[in-house]
Amino acid sequence: MLSKKAQYAIQALEYLANRYAAGPVLISEIAERKGIPLKFLENILLELKNADILVSKKGKGGGYFLKTAPDQTTLASVIRVIDGPIAMLPCVSLYFYRPCDVCDQPNCRISRLFAEARDAVLGVLEKKTLQDLVADGGMVERLGNG
Amino acid sequence: MLSKKAQYAIQALEYLANRYAAGPVLISEIAERKGIPLKFLENILLELKNADILVSKKGKGGGYFLKTAPDQTTLASVIRVIDGPIAMLPCVSLYFYRPCDVCDQPNCRISRLFAEARDAVLGVLEKKTLQDLVADGGMVERLGNG
DNA sequence: AATCAGTCTATAAAAAAAGTGGACTAATAA
DNA sequence: TTATTAGTCCACTTTTTTTATAGACTGATT
Secondary structure: OOOHHHHHHHHHHHHHHHOOOOOOEOHHHHHHHHOOOHHHHHHHHHHHHHOOOEEEEOOOOOEEEEOOOHHHOEHHHHHHHHHOOOOOOHHHOOOOOOOOOOOOOOOOHHHHHHHHHHHHHHHHHOOOEHHHHOOOOOHHHHHHHO | OOOHHHHHHHHHHHHHHHOOOOOOEOHHHHHHHHOOOHHHHHHHHHHHHHOOOEEEEOOOOOEEEEOOOHHHOEHHHHHHHHHOOOOOOHHHOOOOOOOOOOOOOOOOHHHHHHHHHHHHHHHHHOOOEHHHHOOOOOHHHHHHHO
């Protein structure tokens, strides 16, 4: 399961995707609308900013907004930033590989199986973007992706 | 990621699948061969027994063994017993459903997306069984599944 | 009766998740 | 140039989950 933090991150990004190109949005606005603890959300948005998914502006008229168009940020990348690996075993993770106690044999069947599972999820999460969360996605996207 | 517990469970079941129909296997033997803490493994095997995946026999000549043939136990069922939900959000879990804060809209795009991701993993984990972890899987299985 | 091997319950230690507080910095505008 | 606004940063607490461990108990076998 995704952590609460990752769920909050996705909700916040959905909110910002729906306001893309409408200028900076206050953290407090997102927190209130989505029912996310304010200070917790601050940490989350900061992580997303450090990961180059969001941009911030300080002072009056400031806030957070997407760095690129919603269709440029995959769900996979968001999850990796907040929760780390998507794979179910460390030894089959593409971005967070760590050798794994499970793989005692040289040609480990367990890891091969979970590599298959990983590819299956990534087939979805690498293709879906924040655009797929936007309310008025438009006919083209919906036919193309849904 | 799977918990250590689930990883141990899968390793233990792999071991038992390779000894299917060879009589009861001692917990201590599995623990030693797979490098799993003995008392921790006791708890795990007990859970798997309570979930009708394993059978035990007490006293001399006792131990644990698979309740059914290795191809009757899916990886999905093992993971659900030990770690619970496979889905990434509670609101799209088939066996552990819980309503979810994320779904504020009536027709939630986030949950639809993660239902797709869930189906993708389950496509693998519901089809793969302990038989797929057996060393001498045989030509038929390998062609059929791999 | 002795021994073997799983069962059960409780608890401890460690790590991760979830959330909070407060001082600080940058930008804007009066 | 000062006040205000809003994000930044760091440290910390609390809670929950994970990862074990201990020891008494039950049932089967010899």
